[in-house]
Amino acid sequence: MKSIVRNAFLAMVVLSFFTACNKSGKKDGQANGALASNAAERVYVAPGKYDEFYAFVSGGFSGQLSVYGLPSGRLFRVIPVFSQDPEKGYGYSEETKAMMMTSHGFVPWGDAHHPDISQTNGELDGRWVFINENNTPRIARISLKTFETSEILEIPNSAGNHTSAYVTENTEYVVAGTRFSVPIPQRDMPIKDYKGNFKGAISFIKVDQESGQMDLSFQIMMPGFDYDKAHPGRGKSHGWFFFTTYNSEEANSLLEVNASQNDKDFIAAVNWKKAEEYLKAGKFTTMPVNYAHNNFNENTHTATTTWGKTVRVLNPAECPGLVYFLPTPKSPHGCDVDPTGEYIVGSGKLAASITVHSYTKMMAAIENKKFDGDAYGIPILKYEAVLAGTVVQPGLGPLHTEFDANGNAYTSFFISSEVVKWKLGTWEVLDRQPVFYSIGHLMIPGGNSRKPFGKYLVAMNKITKDRFLPTGPEVSQSAQLFDISGDKMQLLLDFPTIGEPHYAAGIPAEKIMANSQKIYKLEENKHTNAIKGESEGKVVRKGNEVHVYMTMIRSHFAPDNIEGVQVGDKVFFHITNLEQDYDVPHGFAVLGNNNSELLIMPGRTTTLVWEPKEVGVWPFYCTDFCSALHQEMQGYIRISPKNSNVPISYTLDGDKLGK
Amino acid sequence: MKKSKIMMLVGSALLLLLFVFPLWNITLEAPQYPQPIGMNIFITKIVDANPNDIQNINLMNHYVGMKPIPTEMTEFKIFPKVIIGMVILGLLIGFKAHYQWYLVWFILMLILGIAGMYDFYLWEYTYGHDLNAKAAIKFLNPDGSPLDYQPPLFGTELILNFKARSYPRTGAYLLFLGMALTLIAFFIGHKESKK
Numbered sequence: 001m002k003s004i005v006r007n008a009f010l011a012m013v014v015l016s017f018f019t020a021c022n023k024s025g026k027k028d029g030q031a032n033g034a035l036a037s038n039a040a041e042r043v044y045v046a047p048g049k050y051d052e053f054y055a056f057v058s059g060g061f062s063g064q065l066s067v068y069g070l071p072s073g074r075l076f077r078v079i080p081v082f083s084q085d086p087e088k089g090y091g092y093s094e095e096t097k098a099m100m101m102t103s104h105g106f107v108p109w110g111d112a113h114h115p116d117i118s119q120t121n122g123e124l125d126g127r128w129v130f131i132n133e134n135n136t137p138r139i140a141r142i143s144l145k146t147f148e149t150s151e152i153l154e155i156p157n158s159a160g161n162h163t164s165a166y167v168t169e170n171t172e173y174v175v176a177g178t179r180f181s182v183p184i185p186q187r188d189m190p191i192k193d194y195k196g197n198f199k200g201a202i203s204f205i206k207v208d209q210e211s212g213q214m215d216l217s218f219q220i221m222m223p224g225f226d227y228d229k230a231h232p233g234r235g236k237s238h239g240w241f242f243f244t245t246y247n248s249e250e251a252n253s254l255l256e257v258n259a260s261q262n263d264k265d266f267i268a269a270v271n272w273k274k275a276e277e278y279l280k281a282g283k284f285t286t287m288p289v290n291y292a293h294n295n296f297n298e299n300t301h302t303a304t305t306t307w308g309k310t311v312r313v314l315n316p317a318e319c320p321g322l323v324y325f326l327p328t329p330k331s332p333h334g335c336d337v338d339p340t341g342e343y344i345v346g347s348g349k350l351a352a353s354i355t356v357h358s359y360t361k362m363m364a365a366i367e368n369k370k371f372d373g374d375a376y377g378i379p380i381l382k383y384e385a386v387l388a389g390t391v392v393q394p395g396l397g398p399l400h401t402e403f404d405a406n407g408n409a410y411t412s413f414f415i416s417s418e419v420v421k422w423k424l425g426t427w428e429v430l431d432r433q434p435v436f437y438s439i440g441h442l443m444i445p446g447g448n449s450r451k452p453f454g455k456y457l458v459a460m461n462k463i464t465k466d467r468f469l470p471t472g473p474e475v476s477q478s479a480q481l482f483d484i485s486g487d488k489m490q491l492l493l494d495f496p497t498i499g500e501p502h503y504a505a506g507i508p509a510e511k512i513m514a515n516s517q518k519i520y521k522l523e524e525n526k527h528t529n530a531i532k533g534e535s536e537g538k539v540v541r542k543g544n545e546v547h548v549y550m551t552m553i554r555s556h557f558a559p560d561n562i563e564g565v566q567v568g569d570k571v572f573f574h575i576t577n578l579e580q581d582y583d584v585p586h587g588f589a590v591l592g593n594n595n596s597e598l599l600i601m602p603g604r605t606t607t608l609v610w611e612p613k614e615v616g617v618w619p620f621y622c623t624d625f626c627s628a629l630h631q632e633m634q635g636y637i638r639i640s641p642k643n644s645n646v647p648i649s650y651t652l653d654g655d656k657l658g659k
Numbered sequence: 660m661k662k663s664k665i666m667m668l669v670g671s672a673l674l675l676l677l678f679v680f681p682l683w684n685i686t687l688e689a690p691q692y693p694q695p696i697g698m699n700i701f702i703t704k705i706v707d708a709n710p711n712d713i714q715n716i717n718l719m720n721h722y723v724g725m726k727p728i729p730t731e732m733t734e735f736k737i738f739p740k741v742i743i744g745m746v747i748l749g750l751l752i753g754f755k756a757h758y759q760w761y762l763v764w765f766i767l768m769l770i771l772g773i774a775g776m777y778d779f780y781l782w783e784y785t786y787g788h789d790l791n792a793k794a795a796i797k798f799l800n801p802d803g804s805p806l807d808y809q810p811p812l813f814g815t816e817l818i819l820n821f822k823a824r825s826y827p828r829t830g831a832y833l834l835f836l837g838m839a840l841t842l843i844a845f846f847i848g849h850k851e852s853k854k
Contacts, residue, residue: 519711553718580711580715581714581718628796629795632795
């Protein structure tokens with residue numbers, strides 16, 4: 001029967017080849033998509049209906065975090081995190097500038113990599129998303145009530161915050177390991193003296209369970225390897241955190257060759273409960289550092305920066321039992337822990353097999369001191385003593401593994417461009433599907449937790465080429481959605497993504513949507529420059545600063561005629577959106593501003609600075625279509641010459657405000 | 660105690676619940692308001708059906724020149740006094756008076772109720788007709804007269820893109836029940852007196 005179907009299909013393919021006048025030589029992926037019967041129906045979310053899952057997909061070099069729906073692949077929102085966003089005024093408004101602050105000053109851009117959703121008891125809880133910035137090491141926390149960045153913490157002693165922002169199973173900590181080892185503390189020294197002198201810091205950041213506030217708790221000063229990916233122990237292995245390393249050769253140049261010489265690098269197993277004991281016992285040194293900690297206050301709608309000046313440092317060589325190395329072949333990338341917490345999957349990205357370590361065997365090997373020497377005082381466990389098994393020849397270049405709830409693992413293969421499904425424990429390959437093209441990471445909602453929701457798998461591909469209509473040399477990145485509910489994976493959908501999606505985290509929609517905030521309540525607005533009613537509008541001169549206190553409501557600004565401002569003044573527009581209705585933001589833009597525009601949500605106050613340079617009467621207007629009279633939502637500000645005697649005035653419909 | 664007496668007392672005392680429950684509700688539905696917006700009308704105040712509804716109704720209505728929904732009204736002062744008065748009167752009658760007075764109370768309450776409804780109609784009329792001459796949007800009836808935006812006294816009506824629903828709420832139903840009880844009390848009292 002099967003062969004009849006296949007023959008029929010082949011005949012159809014041949015026929016269509018001849019009849020379609022060689023439309024375009026599309027590859028397998030498309031045919032596969034069509035083959036997966038009723039694929040369209042399975043990704044179709046009818047108008048007015050909701051997707052089943054949220055997917056938080058990193059924006060990579062865009063610095064932002066995108067929010068998609070699954071299975072539709074529809075983009076809902078791009079949350080500005082590490083990069084300025086002139087559309088929203090993020091990083092431009094007086095309130096959000098502080099979010100971009102670092103010890104290097106104002107940094108307008110970031111490289112966002114690995115979002116991770118907060119967990120309770122090893123299950124996704126939908127409180128926050130954490131995401132790391134690789135270039136200027138930072139971690140951000142995004143509120144899943146407001147879908148806005150609440151906090152950004154700079155990581156000192158780090159130089160490429162790649163091994164991040166993964167959380168422990170009760171969100172006790174979020175971790176940050178450095179991809180690039182550097183001299184610590186930073187100093188002027190020859191690069192060639194790297195070996196033995198550079199260090200790699202792994203940071204543990206404590207998370208307050210009520211507020212979500214991050215606090216740099218301690219760092220472990222590791223040897224000068226590159227630290228790549230990490231995942232927490234869960235269930236029985238809770239209390240441990242696993243980090244992949246590469247460049248255990250400690251090369252400082254031509255790493256593509258020189259860091260690929262060792263047959264095995266390591267997975268570092270860190271016992272953070274042990275670390276807590278050492279901290280309690282005072283076995284740490286306090287190191288002077290300087291890092292920015294930026295917090296956005298939900299009541300004042302304003303971000304502030306505080307400065308961290310010290311960090312507690314643990315030296316693993318002096319803290320027995322804190323860190324062990326598990327030899328893992330060929331520059332491992334992904335370091336993934338299965339839902340039971342027993343298996344630690346190391347994906348040697350230059351290997352043709354997948355290495356799986358056993359937590360139980362690791363504990364026994366530690367107990368029985370089955371060591372194979374040490375590296376900088378950190379015991380190396382015997383490879384055979386910790387190995388649970390190997391998935392033999394599943395593909396080329398394994399990168400990352402996620403899990404379903406039925407004991408299956410799904411690994412992405414960059415070089416052979418495919419996703420491979422295999423069985424935990426038996427290590428047999430169950431299925432393989434090509435992806436288009438060259439997959440990096442993949443995501444199953446909850447696939448990094450005790451409770452995966454193994455219905456869909458999203459492949460995030462590094463290369464797009466001809467998957468969509470061409471758009472010149474630069475094309476979008478591409479994601480592909482697979483249905484993994486059956487024995488065989490089925491390709492359902494291609495969809496484009498923003499930036500470069502390095503990694504993603506998915507969660508059932510019902511865990512978030514009910515908490516999603518609709519407006520900011522005016523009565524809870526504690527912004528120092530908020531005004532709660534139209535009559536409170538005013539314009540105040542303080543030297544060469546002019547402060548405009550303005551409100552917006554359908555469909556006017558108050559005041560909307562402003563005079564008495566002069567060339568050389570610095571104008572602060574403190575604007576409060578008085579609306580208290582869902583989805584009625586107003587925008588604000590003023591001609592020639594060298595800053596950005598503002599989008600102001602209902603009940604929120606935001607400040608934009610404008611420095612007028614020319615005499616004249618300049619318009620400002622609402623940029624976000626708000627109402628039938630949106631086009632009338634505009635005003636004028638008169639700019640007089642310096643030292644002009646035009647008095648400050650502010651009116652609405654000819655009347656001075658405040659009467 | 661006689662059955663009729665109890666019913667008279669309970670019936671008139673039920674009016675006190677008008678201080679707790681809304682008398683009436685007007686809800687506006689439109690496609691762009693997936694959650695309809697509305698107001699609950701009490702004898703002492705008009706409040707949001709859902710948070711901020713009245714602000715949002717006012718915002719919408721100002722385009723056609725309608726005045727904001729009042730927070731102060733003479734009725735808010737008079738209605739409570741009338742209701743308290745009627746409760747006291749009802750209780751006095753219940754305790755002291757002959758059953759025939761039950762009917763007097765009922766008819767008096769009926770007249771007051773109708774007067775209240777008429778007053779409500781008048782307010783609605785003004786609310787829907789007294790438009791700002793400078794309104795941004797002015798619609799006309801086919802005969803050229805200005806369109807009015809008066810919500811229905813009772814029932815559902817289409818006003819431009821909005822479906823306006825105007826229906827009694829718990830308070831009104833309790834009022835009806837209370838009045839019905841006093842009327843029944845009269846008939847039962849009549850029966851009891853024949854025994």
